[in-house]
Amino acid sequence: MEKKKIKDAQGKLGVLVVGVGGAVASTFIAGTLITRKGLGIPVGSITQLATIRLGKREENRFPKIKDAVPLAKLGDIVFGGWDIFEDDVYAAARHAEVLTVEDLDKVKDELSSIKPMKAVFDQNFVKRLHGTWVKSATTKWDLVQQVREDIQKFKKDNDCARVVCIWCGSTEVFTELSKVHKTLPALEAAMKENSPEIAPSMIYAYACLAEEVPYINGAPNLTVDMPAIWDFAEQKQVPILGKDFKTGQTMLKTVLSPMIKTRMLGLSGWFSTNILGNRDGEVLDDPGSFKTKEESKLSVIDNILQPGLYPELYGNVYHKVRINYYPPRKDNKEGWDNIDIFGWLGYPMQLKVDFLCRDSILAAPLCLDLVLFTDLAHRAGMSGIQTWLSFYFKSPMHDFDHIAEHDLFIQYVKLKNTLRTMIGEETIDFID
Ligand SMILES: NC(=O)c1ccc[n+]([C@@H]2O[C@H](COP(=O)([O-])OP(=O)(O)OC[C@H]3O[C@@H](n4cnc5c(N)ncnc54)[C@H](O)[C@@H]3O)[C@@H](O)[C@H]2O)c1
Numbered sequence: 001m002e003k004k005k006i007k008d009a010q011g012k013l014g015v016l017v018v019g020v021g022g023a024v025a026s027t028f029i030a031g032t033l034i035t036r037k038g039l040g041i042p043v044g045s046i047t048q049l050a051t052i053r054l055g056k057r058e059e060n061r062f063p064k065i066k067d068a069v070p071l072a073k074l075g076d077i078v079f080g081g082w083d084i085f086e087d088d089v090y091a092a093a094r095h096a097e098v099l100t101v102e103d104l105d106k107v108k109d110e111l112s113s114i115k116p117m118k119a120v121f122d123q124n125f126v127k128r129l130h131g132t133w134v135k136s137a138t139t140k141w142d143l144v145q146q147v148r149e150d151i152q153k154f155k156k157d158n159d160c161a162r163v164v165c166i167w168c169g170s171t172e173v174f175t176e177l178s179k180v181h182k183t184l185p186a187l188e189a190a191m192k193e194n195s196p197e198i199a200p201s202m203i204y205a206y207a208c209l210a211e212e213v214p215y216i217n218g219a220p221n222l223t224v225d226m227p228a229i230w231d232f233a234e235q236k237q238v239p240i241l242g243k244d245f246k247t248g249q250t251m252l253k254t255v256l257s258p259m260i261k262t263r264m265l266g267l268s269g270w271f272s273t274n275i276l277g278n279r280d281g282e283v284l285d286d287p288g289s290f291k292t293k294e295e296s297k298l299s300v301i302d303n304i305l306q307p308g309l310y311p312e313l314y315g316n317v318y319h320k321v322r323i324n325y326y327p328p329r330k331d332n333k334e335g336w337d338n339i340d341i342f343g344w345l346g347y348p349m350q351l352k353v354d355f356l357c358r359d360s361i362l363a364a365p366l367c368l369d370l371v372l373f374t375d376l377a378h379r380a381g382m383s384g385i386q387t388w389l390s391f392y393f394k395s396p397m398h399d400f401d402h403i404a405e406h407d408l409f410i411q412y413v414k415l416k417n418t419l420r421t422m423i424g425e426e427t428i429d430f431i432d
Contacts, residue, residue: 003424007379009072011161014154015371016213018204019169020081020116021092023278023331024218024245027360028168028367029079029114030093033107036074040103044365047071047372052416053432054425062432069419070379071372078158082150082204083116083169084131096278098331098360117150120200125172127286129279140198141191147207164375165208166216166367167223167242170280172199173288174295181226184235205229209236214374217242217397218367220296225397234384239377241370241386244296244394246408247362248355249274249335254408256339256351257304261314266342269318270301275326276333276359285325296395297321303406333359366392380422388418 017025034040035048042048052068054061065071079089087095090111093104104111120143121131137143155163180190180197190198191206201223208215209232217223217240224233224240233240246254249272260267275281284290298319305314339351370392377386390396391411396404405411409431417427 004380004422006070006376006422009070009076009375009379012076012078012159013072013371013375014078014080014158014160014163016151016154016163016165016208017079017081017367018119018165018167018201019083020079020089020114021083021085021087021095022168022170023096023098023280023360024363024367025081025168026089026093026096026111027098028364029089030099030104030107030111031364032074032077032079032368033110034103036077037106039106042365042368044362045368046365046415047369048074048365051432052419053428054420065419069376069423072375077371078160079114080154080158081114081116082119082147084119084121084129084133086116086133088112088116089114096331096360098358117154120147120203122200124196125175125199125201126170126283127173127288128283129170139192139194140203141188143203144191144207144210147204148211151207151211151213162375162378163211163213164216164371164378165204165213166218166371167201167204167221168218168363168367169201170283171219171289171292172201172221173286174291175199175222177222177226181222181228184228184232187226187228187232199223202229205240206232209233209238209240212236212238214239214378215241216370216374218245218363218370220244220292220395227400230384230399237381237383239374239382239386240384240397241374241389242393242395242397244293245363245366246392246394247359247366248333248357249337250297250300250394251408252335252337252353252355253300254304254406254411256353257301258407258409260341261305261310264310264313266313266346267301267305267317267340268342268348269320269338269340271318271320271338272297272335273322273324274333274335275324275329276331277325277327277329278331278359280359281323281325281327281333284323290323293323294321299395299404300406303404331359331361333357376422388414391415
């Protein structure tokens with residue numbers, strides 16, 4: 001295997017989070033700071049906990065990924081970001097009520113010192129929120145310039161060698177891919193003309209790429225999933241990736257569907273419903289934002305089961321996804337799945353799953369892994385869509401010539417093999 005030339009992870013890594021005052025963002029940041037003080041275990045993080053087998057089994061080489069691959073150190077990370085509310089990250093995390101006050105107080109000073117920069121916000125794209133800490137400008141193009149200045153200032157003030165941006169902001173209303181998203185000149189013209197087809201997330205993404213900052217999209221928004229931005233990312237030699245963190249119900253779907261298919265069992269229906277009571281739940285209560293999420297959640301089953309190849313087993317699947325805002329549960333989402341399957345001679349059976357999860361506790365380690373792997377990819381000279389990180393997304397980005405891979409374990413093999421290739425090791429075709 002030819003080893004990739006990977007630039008050293010020297011100096012500070014700036015991590016700019018859009019929606020830095022949100023539940024996921026504040027849980028990610030607090031957890032990272034607690035971990036680097038040695039006061040907590042980063043459970044769920046592949047970069048921090050997983051090993052990677054190198055060479056033949058009998059060589060017995062199973063280093064931790066973080067020791068085998070030149071990732072940035074947690075101690076070198078500096079956090080910043082934008083939000084539509086002015087609260088610092090300590091106050092925001094208290095409001096989110098995901099982590100206990102006892103845990104948050106372990107890193108109170110650090111969290112309190114992270115104050116959001118004013119956001120790019122447009123009420124038309126998130127109907128349920130009313131931002132008060134928002135930039136103003138005559139055109140969307142002017143907003144791009146303001147975000148670029150924010151990035152430059154953050155980088156300088158914090159003496160960062162590199163910066164990565166991750167969207168942990170609210171889910172925007174569904175935006176259809178249209179003419180303005182297809183080429184870079186059309187996208188730039190649309191920004192200058194204040195086109196309603198330009199969402200705030202696109203403004204952040206464009207500004208990041210212009211500053212050679214990789215962009216990770218944790219929500220299902222269109223944002224970087226358009227030919228104009230694919231081209232821009234290649235032109236600037238910057239990684240882009242998304243969409244929508246795969247954390248709970250959809251992660252289960254991408255594990256159970258391959259099981260059903262591998263055994264050639266049939267599927268007639270899959271009903272998924274959720275209750276959650278955090279701000280994300282409130283935003284998703286709006287039909288426009290829900291549609292964006294729904295599209296992202298629905299694509300998974302068909303892709304894995306291939307109904308075209310198996311019409312007698314998967315040709316008539318009724319798939320429904322529901323999310324209900326239910327304030328008493330706060331961030332502790334409950335997701336139920338009722339799965340109607342059939343076996344030998346078509347006899348019906350049912351599977352029931354009840355996942356009592358914690359949304360941000362599941363999402364936080366993904367944020368950490370994505371930031372570190374994306375920075376690694378950038379230093380390794382990889383640019384454009386990072387399909388090797390599909391493992392982390394419900395709706396993995398791909399160009400028009402490829403299809404997405406949804407099976408969690410195939411995604412995992414691909415992730416690890418990409419790491420092996422980067423460090424000049426042989427690839428392995430199965431899970432180690
Ligand atoms: N398990 C999970 O939690 C999970 C899984 C997949 C995707 N997501 C997505 O991650 C995102 C964050 O989830 P959350 O639970 O933290 O939600 P949240 O509502 O707590 O946080 C979102 C934050 O974004 C801010 N915001 C909204 N628009 C903004 C803008 N234009 N610029 C800057 N800030 C903006 C809000 O003020 C808020 O602080 C959501 O889009 C959610 O759908 C979460």
